Amino acid sequence: MTTTTPGTGRSPTRARPASRPRRRPLTLRRRESRAGLALVAPTLLVVIAVIGIPIVWTVVLAFQRVRLATLRRTGLFGEFTLDNIDRVLHTPGFADSLVTTLVYSIGSTAGSIALGLVAALVVRRPFRGRTLVRASMLLPYVAPVVAMTFVWQVMLDPQLGIVNHWGRRLLGWDAPVPFLSQESTALATVIAFEAWRYFPFAFLFLLARLQAVPADLEEAARVDGATPTQRFRHILLPQLMPVIALLGVLRFIMTFNKFDDVYLLTGGAAGTEVVSVRVYQFLTARTDIGAAAAQAVVLAVVLIVFVLIYLRFFARRVP
Amino acid sequence: MDRDRIETVSLRWLRRLEIAAFLLVTVFPFYYMLVLSVRPVERLLLDPGALVVGLGELTVATYAEVLRATDDGGQGFLTFIRTSGVVALAATLLTLVVAIPGAYAVSRLRFFGRRQVDFLFLAVYLFPSIVIAIPLFVVFTRAGLRGSLLGLVLVYISQTLPVSVYMLKNYFETIPLSVEESAAIDGAGRLGIIRRISLPLAAPSIMAVALYDFMIAWNEFLFALLFLVDKPHRWTVSLGLAQLADGVEVPKTVLMAGSVILTLPIVFLFFASERLLTEGLTSGAEKG
Numbered sequence: 001m002t003t004t005t006p007g008t009g010r011s012p013t014r015a016r017p018a019s020r021p022r023r024r025p026l027t028l029r030r031r032e033s034r035a036g037l038a039l040v041a042p043t044l045l046v047v048i049a050v051i052g053i054p055i056v057w058t059v060v061l062a063f064q065r066v067r068l069a070t071l072r073r074t075g076l077f078g079e080f081t082l083d084n085i086d087r088v089l090h091t092p093g094f095a096d097s098l099v100t101t102l103v104y105s106i107g108s109t110a111g112s113i114a115l116g117l118v119a120a121l122v123v124r125r126p127f128r129g130r131t132l133v134r135a136s137m138l139l140p141y142v143a144p145v146v147a148m149t150f151v152w153q154v155m156l157d158p159q160l161g162i163v164n165h166w167g168r169r170l171l172g173w174d175a176p177v178p179f180l181s182q183e184s185t186a187l188a189t190v191i192a193f194e195a196w197r198y199f200p201f202a203f204l205f206l207l208a209r210l211q212a213v214p215a216d217l218e219e220a221a222r223v224d225g226a227t228p229t230q231r232f233r234h235i236l237l238p239q240l241m242p243v244i245a246l247l248g249v250l251r252f253i254m255t256f257n258k259f260d261d262v263y264l265l266t267g268g269a270a271g272t273e274v275v276s277v278r279v280y281q282f283l284t285a286r287t288d289i290g291a292a293a294a295q296a297v298v299l300a301v302v303l304i305v306f307v308l309i310y311l312r313f314f315a316r317r318v319p
Numbered sequence: 320m321d322r323d324r325i326e327t328v329s330l331r332w333l334r335r336l337e338i339a340a341f342l343l344v345t346v347f348p349f350y351y352m353l354v355l356s357v358r359p360v361e362r363l364l365l366d367p368g369a370l371v372v373g374l375g376e377l378t379v380a381t382y383a384e385v386l387r388a389t390d391d392g393g394q395g396f397l398t399f400i401r402t403s404g405v406v407a408l409a410a411t412l413l414t415l416v417v418a419i420p421g422a423y424a425v426s427r428l429r430f431f432g433r434r435q436v437d438f439l440f441l442a443v444y445l446f447p448s449i450v451i452a453i454p455l456f457v458v459f460t461r462a463g464l465r466g467s468l469l470g471l472v473l474v475y476i477s478q479t480l481p482v483s484v485y486m487l488k489n490y491f492e493t494i495p496l497s498v499e500e501s502a503a504i505d506g507a508g509r510l511g512i513i514r515r516i517s518l519p520l521a522a523p524s525i526m527a528v529a530l531y532d533f534m535i536a537w538n539e540f541l542f543a544l545l546f547l548v549d550k551p552h553r554w555t556v557s558l559g560l561a562q563l564a565d566g567v568e569v570p571k572t573v574l575m576a577g578s579v580i581l582t583l584p585i586v587f588l589f590f591a592s593e594r595l596l597t598e599g600l601t602s603g604a605e606k607g
Binding site for chain 1: 352367418422429439446458474477534541560564574582
């Protein structure tokens, strides 16, 4: 990208004094350590303040009886109770929504990686207009989620939606399909949306990796008589596997907690209530902060367990 | 014909087909949004399948309604745009001020606890924002910051900071050490090296991070919803649009006009800086 021209020889204007008379001069190493701590301190403080403390606090809240109305009276270390967790685990809706979250996350993750892989393979070699095609493929990922969910809603609308219009005209559907409001299609539609919106993420990473695969590897396989699908299966795929595995973890984690997409598309109706939407509803509609926090904590714990299992399983297979 | 030949030829056609399909799937929703936003709603009801707008039916009344102030019977999106812009800019600037030194330190300087700090940044990047949302909601309600834009900016930093540090760190690591060392030999202090060597070299990458942060903040929805929903005059564009959809009797065409207004700045920024962004996002990806 940028050419690296080492210091142009101009002597710096603010050189440090070479020796300090009284105090023992710091070694380079100690000076570096001090500079490092000083530079990282603001970042660390902000991260702890806006992320670290809230996480700990959520855990604390999960074990307290807190409602929005009683908020002013509860201290940080009030009475602790297992009530919330108990209540959350024994409400029938919660187990269902955990399963929904799981199906949703796995489906979206697999879908977005599969789409991203195909996309990366087809734009791998140069063709006319490639830059434009590549840029367009990133659009779903960068565009605002609110606008994208609304476009999908309108496109899938039973009355004025284009999908139902052409579906009936060309594919011979008998009646318009209410994709987002009937149980049989809602979750699948949300997963399709998610795969559509996040495949560019997988696409970017896979394309970057594909372009780093040495050309002579494939050349050698071609000379040995490997057909295109064989070359993909035995040369490219093994090279891509680590990236695919990494994408699997990243996308799974991110989808598992996703709130906006489901909330905006269906509001959690028609069998699409994922845990984060439920947490939001407990937080705002029911103002039951304790229960909301308890569900969030259970969500985080389940997530951590899954990631650990995955890493264990994966770490064994790919050294 | 042998297998190799058959595969090569059929894959060539399949590839063209797939490129076309991807283009259609990714671009069509944007096109559809644009077309609907300039059609009168009566025409849409009559002919929902039309994909081109006749010159006769072209209208910008939808945009006028969306942009006009609420006092004049519109939806007040001009105010929302200003709010979103200010919030996103403030969040971006503050993030950069904090992230640049931090990322530099993690990538370059050996200090006590560096690896732990590095891990912490990655961990918080992956942490669910819904978990963070609850206590922030509680704190802000107690401190009376709920409904204030300053509070929202602070929360947005929690969304942008970890990813910014991560991207910048990857970039700083690609600057050859020798460049900095020669500056040090010439007598430059640590801050001098950062200001005269590292920052200029990292400028494109800093720009990419800034754009990315701006997009995150502009697009954000959950926190805006949690903190600002009672204060209509402080809504961001995302929140304003979502509330518009809940409103009664708002035609879909007006909704699409609002969506175009929300999307346009982002698409524009994206195409202006596409190269920068894709490189910034994946730098370090090949490490796997």
